[in-house]
Amino acid sequence: MSLAVTDLTYAFGAKTALDHVSFSVGKGEFCALLGPNGAGKSTLFNLLTRLYTTRGGRIEIAGHDMTRRPRQALARMGVVFQNQTLDLDLTVMQNLRYFAALQGISGAEATRRSEAAMDRLNIADRAKQKARDLNGGHRRRLELARALLHDPAVLLLDEPTVGLDAAARAALVAHVHDLAATQGLTVLWATHLTDEVRAQDRLVILHQGRILADGTAGEIAGDRSLQDTFLSLTGDRAA
Amino acid sequence: MSDTLPARAWATALSAIVRREAFRFWQQRARLLSALVRPLVWLLVFAAGFRAALGLSIIPPYQTYITYETYIVPGLCGMILLFNGMQSSLSLVYDREMGSMRLLLTAPLPRWWLLFAKLVAGTAISVIQAYAFLAVAACFGITMPWYGYILVLPALVITGLMLGALGLALSSTVKQLENFAGVMNFVIFPCFFLSTALYPLWRMAESSRLLRDICAVNPFSHGVELIRFALYGQVNWASLGWSLLAFALFGAAAVWGYDPARGMVRRKG
Incomplete structure (x- = not known):
């Protein structure tokens, strides 16, 4: 199980x-x-x-x-919490890379995984946008992308x-x-x-x-x- | 992915947490300004006013008569570290309410390491601010021996870690952001005023033995004395020992407070 x-x-x-x-x-x-x-x-x-x-x-x-x-x-384990847990002052990419680092993933591997995660959730075009500027739906997508980044x-x-x-x-x-x-x-x-x-x-x-x-x-x-x-x-x- | 994260992963997480804190600090540059204004007001207004009223005799590490401005510089460095330590823990309470603390605490690393990384990040910002203050003070003619500016670094780091750990321990006991303002008032002001930051122990003893004794056991006093001696190329071993002991105690309290089996996260709310 x-x-x-x-x-x-x-x-x-x-x-x-x-x-x-x-x-x-x-x-x-x-x-x-x-x-x-x-x-x-x-x-x-x-x-x-x-x-x-x-x-x-x-x-x-x-x-x-x-x-x-x-x-x-x-x-x-990947987790999407009920309350949003994004750093609103960081961009989409920076949020993903920060999470990658907390999972011990850095450098080119972190970039590759972050890009793959954004592609999967169709938010690649927002990579440089601050999380604060995303609407509710996109923020959730970003949180899901993040939860999947380390292949849980x-x-x-x-x-x-x-x-x-x-x-x-x-x-x-x-x-x-x-x-x-x-x-x-x-x-x-x-x-x-x-x-x-x-x-x-x-x-x-x-x-x-x-x-x-x-x-x-x-x-x-x-x-x-x-x-x-x-x-x-x-x-x-x-x- | 392997079962356990290699040691390199610990360093990756530490560096990401420090960079995030530095980035936030850079984004809130007004914070640097306010962190500098507070001690500068003390230095340039308070100290100037009290200069005539407070005569200081020659006490270690000073080898000559000094002005009151020179005396309170280490105390004001300590004030920066104290305010910043409390401010970082305030941001922890905010992080907890906003949820990003949850993200941090579910990382597959030991919790004590994650808390330590937070502490290092906050201390790094504090030390930068203390150096900025020393630079501004030097511009106003209040200078230390050149080697003091180098040797003070470890003293600032140890004091910063000790006060940061105090803030961390406090943040684990405070449930809501609003309550934290009260805690700050009950911690920052007694810590600062009942210490050697503004007056030497012998001065305090003249007015009250009890106040002198409180000042002597206040860990903040020892952090300030550690900085004071380091600025003149000396080590105050007693203060070093007390500061490290206080760091260990506050750090243990923080780890205890953030333990998932007890402390704040267990309480409902």
Whole structure:
């Protein structure tokens, strides 16, 4: 498995944010992590990216245990955070090269990878533009290009379409689906929007720190729309 | 890509973090100006006014009577390092709120190394500002022996690292940007005024033993004395030892504060 979460538990004081969460995502699989606000998605992402650590449970990225081999696990992971993390005063190219350096990539190799990353996301013509001057859609594309620069095995995206218009949102959803299908990238896409999930996608529904459903989206939805299923699952439990 | 990053990769990340900080500094050239204006006001206005009121006897490292302006130059270098150390940590709190700190902390390098790189970057900017101040002071006729300008470099670096580490440790405990202004007031002003930056210890002892003792244990005093002695080609070993010890303690506190298993990142918010 490219991404495996086993029995993960995390609490803020007395409040349990994640309660024995387990799921795994295989190579080339697009897994949507669907949950309403406050479901525990962000806590899960903070644990997956090692901004938090916990002794309750286990995380494995591309075969590397996050507790015992954190650096190896992080090196195999690309992340698009919910809040934008670009340096707005740097150009597109400088942002990519800065990230490359944080991954230990420098010189001609950093240039080559940065150019390839920009080509892949169709932002090569903006290489010298400051990130501040990009619109929301292009900023997200740049963040995705950056997350892929070091050829990760696992791509994590935390509500990446927040603030995007409909066209940019659809393009991003399509592009990441394509990456999983054609390049074998393992994707974990956190969202609270059901229209970003396709019927054949793997789906994990998280609510109040627990997993309510795990399977393909089509199976979980059954005869109903995914939206209805999601609302009835999370609504009933919340009541 | 191999499993673990080679040592060269550590240097690559360090250099990128330093260059980014230098680039930001270059873009905010007004920062250099304000960093210079503050100590220059002290030097040219405050010191001129107090010159007559504060008589100074001959104390090491000085071998002759000196003017008050000459006395406070090392303290004002320390002031630059102190303000800058706090300002870099302020930018860390800003980075954290803006998210770029997340990017840094998810790099596949040891966290202590990433924090150290931030510290080195901030110190490099501080040292440049301190030299700019020494140059302006020299233009106003306040000069040191020529070799002092070279030998002061390691003293500025050690003091800069020590104060930067203090800022880093503080930034790990402060959740929001707004709270930081208060911390700065409670740190910068006591650090500066309860030190040997403006008056020698014996002067302080004349008014209060307690204040003198506080000044004597203040790590900032030791940073200032390290700079003062270095400017005259001497090493104040006690101050060197205290400064290094304080750097180690503040550095350890910063690493502790940024540890993912506890400290600020664990707290919700």
